[in-house]
Amino acid sequence: MGYLDPKTDPALPPPEDTRPSPVTIRLQAVVRAAKFHGIDLDPHDYRAEPGEDVPSVAALARWLEENGLDARGMRLQWSTLVHMRDVPPIVLMFSDGSAGLMVGADDVDGVVWLIDPFAPDGAPPVAVDELRMQQAWTGDVLLVRAHAGRNRGEPPIDATWLWNLVRGERSLLRNIILGSLVISVLAIFPPLIVMQVIDRVVNYHSMATLVSITGLLIVMSFYEIVLTYARRELTLVISTRLDTRISLAVFDRLLALPLEFFEREQTGSVIGRVSAIYKVRQFMTGRLLSTFLDLFTLVVVMPLLFWLSPALAWMTIAAAGAIGLVVVIGMAPMGRLLTRQINAEMTRSSTMYETVAGIRTIKTLALEPTRRHLWDERTAEVVRATLASGRMSNWISMMVMPLDMFINRGVILIGAYLAITSTSSGLEAGALMAFTMLGGRVAAPLVGMARLIDDINDVRASLGEAGSVLNRPTETQALTSGMRPPIHGALSFVDVSFTYPGAPSPALSDITFDVPAGTMLGLVGRSGSGKSTITRLLQGVSRSYTGFLRLDGIDLREINLTYLRRSCGVVLQDNFLFRGTIRDNIVAGRPGLTMEAVVRAARLAGAEEFIERMPAGYETWIEEGSTNISGGQRQRLAIARAVISDPRLMILDEATSALDPESEALVNANLQRLAHGRTMVIVSHRLSSLVECDQICVMDHGHVVDIAPHAILLERCEIYRTLWTQQNRNPSASGNPDAPADGMLTSIEEPEA
Numbered sequence: 001m002g003y004l005d006p007k008t009d010p011a012l013p014p015p016e017d018t019r020p021s022p023v024t025i026r027l028q029a030v031v032r033a034a035k036f037h038g039i040d041l042d043p044h045d046y047r048a049e050p051g052e053d054v055p056s057v058a059a060l061a062r063w064l065e066e067n068g069l070d071a072r073g074m075r076l077q078w079s080t081l082v083h084m085r086d087v088p089p090i091v092l093m094f095s096d097g098s099a100g101l102m103v104g105a106d107d108v109d110g111v112v113w114l115i116d117p118f119a120p121d122g123a124p125p126v127a128v129d130e131l132r133m134q135q136a137w138t139g140d141v142l143l144v145r146a147h148a149g150r151n152r153g154e155p156p157i158d159a160t161w162l163w164n165l166v167r168g169e170r171s172l173l174r175n176i177i178l179g180s181l182v183i184s185v186l187a188i189f190p191p192l193i194v195m196q197v198i199d200r201v202v203n204y205h206s207m208a209t210l211v212s213i214t215g216l217l218i219v220m221s222f223y224e225i226v227l228t229y230a231r232r233e234l235t236l237v238i239s240t241r242l243d244t245r246i247s248l249a250v251f252d253r254l255l256a257l258p259l260e261f262f263e264r265e266q267t268g269s270v271i272g273r274v275s276a277i278y279k280v281r282q283f284m285t286g287r288l289l290s291t292f293l294d295l296f297t298l299v300v301v302m303p304l305l306f307w308l309s310p311a312l313a314w315m316t317i318a319a320a321g322a323i324g325l326v327v328v329i330g331m332a333p334m335g336r337l338l339t340r341q342i343n344a345e346m347t348r349s350s351t352m353y354e355t356v357a358g359i360r361t362i363k364t365l366a367l368e369p370t371r372r373h374l375w376d377e378r379t380a381e382v383v384r385a386t387l388a389s390g391r392m393s394n395w396i397s398m399m400v401m402p403l404d405m406f407i408n409r410g411v412i413l414i415g416a417y418l419a420i421t422s423t424s425s426g427l428e429a430g431a432l433m434a435f436t437m438l439g440g441r442v443a444a445p446l447v448g449m450a451r452l453i454d455d456i457n458d459v460r461a462s463l464g465e466a467g468s469v470l471n472r473p474t475e476t477q478a479l480t481s482g483m484r485p486p487i488h489g490a491l492s493f494v495d496v497s498f499t500y501p502g503a504p505s506p507a508l509s510d511i512t513f514d515v516p517a518g519t520m521l522g523l524v525g526r527s528g529s530g531k532s533t534i535t536r537l538l539q540g541v542s543r544s545y546t547g548f549l550r551l552d553g554i555d556l557r558e559i560n561l562t563y564l565r566r567s568c569g570v571v572l573q574d575n576f577l578f579r580g581t582i583r584d585n586i587v588a589g590r591p592g593l594t595m596e597a598v599v600r601a602a603r604l605a606g607a608e609e610f611i612e613r614m615p616a617g618y619e620t621w622i623e624e625g626s627t628n629i630s631g632g633q634r635q636r637l638a639i640a641r642a643v644i645s646d647p648r649l650m651i652l653d654e655a656t657s658a659l660d661p662e663s664e665a666l667v668n669a670n671l672q673r674l675a676h677g678r679t680m681v682i683v684s685h686r687l688s689s690l691v692e693c694d695q696i697c698v699m700d701h702g703h704v705v706d707i708a709p710h711a712i713l714l715e716r717c718e719i720y721r722t723l724w725t726q727q728n729r730n731p732s733a734s735g736n737p738d739a740p741a742d743g744m745l746t747s748i749e750e751p752e753a
């Protein structure tokens with residue numbers, strides 16, 4: 001095996017423009033390293049950090065971690081690298097922004113073995129010596145490992161998870177703690193100085209002492225101001241960082257939940273429960289951190305209080321202990337009331353979401369009074385629950401207040417009494433003053449701690465709520481692992497049965513049929529016969545079926561879910577268009593698509609003509625709920641969105657059912673063009689849309705009754721013939737059962753010019 005020539009050898013950075021961009025190579029090297037551990041990544045899924053041109057080692061490590069791998073970026077010397085013999089592939093960062101994949105090292109010969117990230121599997125590695133490596137390598141590496149000893153399930157979002165997040169900010173926290181410690185120490189001096197002023201300056205009229213004390217005070221105040229500023233700044237940084245991490249993790253987890261979950265749960269309740277995590281975030285970056293920092297004051301001030309007057313210090317501690325006791329006793333009932341309050345708020349917010357989402361139906365059916373009544377009831381419950389928990393919290397505060405007052409005011413009176421009556425107490429006016437000033441500093445953190453315990457209940461309840469959504473099984477494993485075979489579109493169902501969770505009877509029973517690649521399959525049957533369920537299985541929405549469902553001979557469950565869904569164009573009866581331009585909606589955020597591709601997709605979907613008639617063309621803004629375009633136009637845009645990535649498999653589930661006959665005819669007219677070179681699965685109630693299909697599968701009660709082309713079914717399938725006759729019963733028809741009814745145009749008509 002020859003040594004590398006950096007000009008021609010592919011394992012070194014790209015010498016020519018014909019190679020992919022350095023960033024693409026770097027991502028591909030990471031993808032290869034992940035693949036070695038059985039994790040399939042798609043470079044398109046990598047999200048660049050803001051302002052990042054070249055993926056950094058840290059960002060890549062985070063991406064790998066998110067996908068269930070252990071990854072660590074570090075800087076190494078050549079001498080270390082060359083000794084790393086039996087290690088999994090290591091990603092080496094090159095100075096041009098690309099990367100290499102090291103698969104071995106030989107310290108005797110002084111070389112490392114690299115492979116080209118784009119080389120086919122089994123391609124031989126090439127040896128690179130130190131001199132050549134130093135020309136390209138930055139010294140940064142990314143070490144990738146499979147998680148040791150645990151499966152790749154995500155950690156649950158709970159207190160430990162949050163704690164680990166905080167621990168990730170160790171160095172910042174250390175600085176904050178150090179700053180707080182110094183501030184706490186500085187804070188004890190003013191009371192001591194006041195003590196000196198009273199005892200020495202005032203009593204002995206010493207001007208010189210006053211001047212030096214003033215100087216000292218000014219210097220210390222300056223340091224305190226600077227340190228407080230720094231601490232606030234660091235706290236701000238840590239808060240925003242944690243905030244960002246929580247937000248990203250929560251959203252990722254939400255997106256990884258299976259579709260089935262969202263179908264079962266109310267949107268409002270899901271959003272309400274997930275939003276509870278933000279209460280936790282607020283707590284962590286607000287009250288928790290500040291109380292934690294106040295603790296330092298406590299640690300520093302307490303010994304000083306004992307030095308000034310042990311008797312008064314014990315009294316202060318006793319009062320503080322009593323505060324703690326009150327709060328602990330109140331914890332359990334308070335927790336129950338808070339859970340009730342959160343539940344009431346969630347139920348109310350789901351009413352709000354449901355009302356806004358269903359406002360058309362509500363207005364059309366004049367259901368406003370019913371909804372208003374429901375809202376009133378839910379609001380009343382929120383009010384009751386909030387009042388109950390607020391009162392309880394108020395009670396606790398009430399019980400705490402006298403103790404707090406005792407610390408702040410009572411102690412000075414007792415101190416004065418001690419100073420007058422007992423000479424052994426040694427308490428002078430200055431010391432008493434200092435004690436009172438410092439005592440106030442003790443009370444604040446103690447009450448803060450008591451409130452903290454109070455908050456912890458709230459936070460625990462919120463965390464539980466968020467966890468009840470976010471800790472459900474996700475599809476992450478299916479989304480990130482699995483095969484990515486080239487797809488041709490041959491489908492095969494063998495004895496596929498499927499029952500929805502909790503349903504009494506199966507939605508599909510022993511389904512067996514084949515769909516050759518590039519052909520059109522129509523699915524017909526009565527409502528509830530299982531047509532949509534078949535399309536759901538094809539998209540990997542439900543994976544708990546029995547039997548075999550194969551795509552090009554590969555079990556569907558073996559295929560990477562993201563890849564499967566990207567390779568599959570789906571158009572439903574009601575498609576959601578996002579707020580944005582027509583072009584944005586057709587591209588739908590997929591990278592690398594050009595305007596030509598958008599126009600081609602629009603043409604294929606029969607949408608080009610109406611888009612061009614619009615004043616702003618492809619830049620026409622689509623409002624929320626796509627209210628400014630017609631249903632037919634929306635469907636054609638949805639089709640364009642589905643075909644833009646040129647999928648080999650397309651699913652149209654009642655895509656034309658809600659359309660008027662003219663729009664339906666337009667869409668159907670393009671079906672043949674659309675179907676060219678792809679497998680189409682078309683669910684339709686209107687049989688006239690399916691006459692051109694290569695096969696039509698007739699379903700009933702989850703069974704396949706028959707599967708054949710239109711003409712044969714018409715002859716031999718009773719259900720099909722009945723459906724056809726029902727739909728084509730028309731006095732003007734000439735008795736020809738093949739003739740479609742008025743308004744039911746066949747799929748071969750061309751669109752209007």
Ligand SMILES: Nc1ncnc2c1ncn2[C@@H]1O[C@H](COP(=O)(O)OP(=O)(O)OP(=O)(O)O)[C@@H](O)[C@H]1O
Pocket residue numbers: 263500501503507525526527528529530531532533534
């Ligand atoms: N998410 C679900 N949970 C439980 N049962 C479901 C779910 N979706 C569908 N079903 C049930 O599964 C069966 C098949 O439903 P499916 O939606 O596949 O029928 P379909 O033929 O597409 O009906 P339609 O033509 O009305 O859309 C029905 O009995 C239905 O009640």
